[in-house]
Amino acid sequence: MIPKTFHLFLLLGLFLKTSCYFILIQEPKTWTEAQSYCKQYHWDLATIQSDEDRYKIQEVAAAAKFQNRAWMGLYDGLFVWRWSYQDQNLDYSNWASLEDTTSRTQRMCKFIFNAAKLSWRDAQSQCRRLYVDLSTISDSFENSAVDTILSLASQNEAWIGLSKNLWLWSDQSKVTWLSVKWADGQPDNASGNEKCGFVNETGLIGDDDCSHTLPFFCSEFHFCFNP
Numbered sequence: 485m486i487p488k489t490f491h492l493f494l495l496l497g498l499f500l501k502t503s504c505y506f507i508l509i510q511e512p513k514t515w516t517e518a519q520s521y522c523k524q525y526h527w528d529l530a531t532i533q534s535d536e537d538r539y540k541i542q543e544v545a546a547a548a549k550f551q552n553r554a555w556m557g558l559y560d561g562l563f564v565w566r567w568s569y570q571d572q573n574l575d576y577s578n579w580a581s582l583e584d585t586t587s588r589t590q591r592m593c594k595f596i597f598n599a600a601k602l603s604w605r606d607a608q609s610q611c612r613r614l615y616v617d618l619s620t621i622s623d624s625f626e627n628s629a630v631d632t633i634l635s636l637a638s639q640n641e642a643w644i645g646l647s648k649n650l651w652l653w654s655d656q657s658k659v660t661w662l663s664v665k666w667a668d669g670q671p672d673n674a675s676g677n678e679k680c681g682f683v684n685e686t687g688l689i690g691d692d693d694c695s696h697t698l699p700f701f702c703s704e705f706h707f708c709f710n711p
Contacts, residue, residue: 505704506530506537506619506626508544508554508597508633508642509610512697515680517606518555518618518643519568519654522702526615528655529557529568529608529645530595530630530683530701533620538627538665538687541619541644541701544595545634551685552634554597554642555604555700557618557654558681558689568608568618568645568654594704595619595626597633597642601697604680607643608654611702617655618645619701627665627687630701634685643700646681646689655703666690 507526509518515529522529532538545551557568596615598607604618611618621627621644634642645654670690671678680694683701692698 505594506540506544507595507615507702507704508548508550509607509702510597510599510699512601512699513606513610514603514697515555515605515608515643515647515694517602518604518608518610518700519612520609521606521611521613522608522615522617523612524609525613526611526617526702526704528617528703529555529611530618530703531557531620531645531653531655532627533622535624536626537621537623539624539629540595540626541621541630541683542687543629543632544597545630545685546632546636548597548633548637550597550599550634550637550639550642552639552641553682553684553698554644555607555618555698556644556646556681556683557620559647559652560679595629595633596702597637599637599699601699603697604643604694607700615702615704617703618643619703620645620653620655630683631685631687639685641682641684643698644683647679
């Protein structure tokens with residue numbers, strides 16, 4: 485059965501637009517399952533590279549009445565966070581307080597939210613299978629969009645394409661958001677094995693065990709951020 489998804493298109497600027505968007509998959513998956521899903525059906529787990537990306541995540545979450553956590557493409561690459569898509573380094577970052585102490589192209593972006601609970605890996609797999617990847621959040625605007633989607637979906641958090649090994653992005657994109665906003669008390673590595681990143685309905689980021697099942701954000705097209 486095709487999972488329930490929420491779509492949000494945001495047109496930025498009038499010229500030189502490229503298409504890109506975030507997709508919220510609400511079927512819970514592990515981080516690995518989410519990554520595989522995103523790669524199979526979309527592009528990769530979401531990469532959040534700016535505040536603009538965070539706003540978009542908020543909007544997708546709000547549109548879906550999602551108020552929970554969801555996987556994104558960030559994972560622990562031993563020493564730094566990275567995005568799932570193209571294994572990008574983390575540059576834009578918007579962690580909440582007490583969290584990790586460690587020229588954009590005009591474009592149309594879309595987040596697709598899936599409320600099914602998957603592990604981060606399963607969510608990534610589903611996004612990659614159906615879309616592009618788990619969502620990458622590259623600025624405050626996209627972060628706000630995700631916040632909105634989660635709120636509309638009555639969910640608190642969902643996976644995005646962020647995980648930590650060296651904290652890499654699942655889509656292999658460069659980690660460029662310099663002010664990552666962790667949720668309060670995050671990352672805490674509470675289980676001793678929390679190497680994947682999630683985003684909550686307010687666009688704040690935290691770490692969790694990659695085998696836990698959460699909804700997740702996929703990115704649909706390659707041009708969701710500047711290389």
